[in-house]
Amino acid sequence: MKSQARGESELRRSIERHYDSLAFLYRTFWGKHIHHGLWLDGPSPPRLAQEQLVSYLADRAEVREGEEILDVGSGYGASGRWLSHRFGCRVTGVTISRKQARLARRYNERYGHAGRTRVVRANAADLPFAAGSFDLVWVVECIEHLADKRRFVRETARMLRPGGRFALCTWQRGEGIEAAEPQLREVCEAFLCPSLASAAEYRAWCEAAGLEVRCEENLTPHVRATWDILGKRIGRPWLAPLRLLVGRRVRRFVAGFPVIASAYDSGAMSYGLVVAAKLSGRN
Secondary structure (H helix, E strand, C coil): CHHHHHHHHHHHHHHHHHHHHCHHHHHHHHCCCCCCCCCCCCCCCHHHHHHHHHHHHHHHCCCCCCCEEEEECCCCCHHHHHHHHHHCCEEEEEECCHHHHHHHHHHHHHCCCCCCEEEEECCCCCCCCCCCCEEEEEEECCHHHCCCHHHHHHHHHHHEEEEEEEEEEEEEECCCCCCCCHHHHHHHHHHCCCCCCEHHHHHHHHHHCCEEEEEEEECHHHHCHHHHHHHHHHCCHHHHHHHHHCCHHHHHHHHHHHHHHHHHHHCCEEEEEEEEEECCCCC
């Protein structure tokens, strides 16, 4: 147990350092939304494609006016501000990164959202919220970093009110792919993921936690362009000297871009959406 706790503590510190040290890189190359874009109806600028992912998940999750939302892995708070603006929701964002929390609060103030959005710096593996606190738990590309994903789903159910929803977009293990598949190991090593779970595992974990799965989708073909865009941006000639100056962590991160693109193309990895609702009467 001590070795497991030590491993989880080291993972938490590594993820915290990752997002603190790469804050500039994320904002420079991908903006305030730190997640894939979604392309459904032809070409769109990346920023709009990222907002389309937020809008699409919100539609599938049936977000309603004035709801209390927990955004786990909130980054710079862009999804929370979008939900607050669109639906008048009260959003609590959670990030493990000091830099992300500081910038998110600054953006919330700047854009007039400080009254309806707040940011808590906490570990997603150990969330400090009471049972029945939220109408919706929103998780976009965060659960990949957790060692015990099943426990997180169980905790999500605990924090939801009866009828509340769990809205998830996540990198998944491809259908029929073993966890030890080399491409998956490369992705996990490059992006600090202990493992990638399958769609079937998420479904089973939701059901075991008293959550009824209402929507499951494989969005891989509609998000794949994200990595072509990032590859082009990072390959710009003026960045060559910068790549020589940055640390090993940044170089390793950038080297993972073609790895994840290849994993999507081979089917070793997919991008999944899951929406599940808490059954009435479950505590």
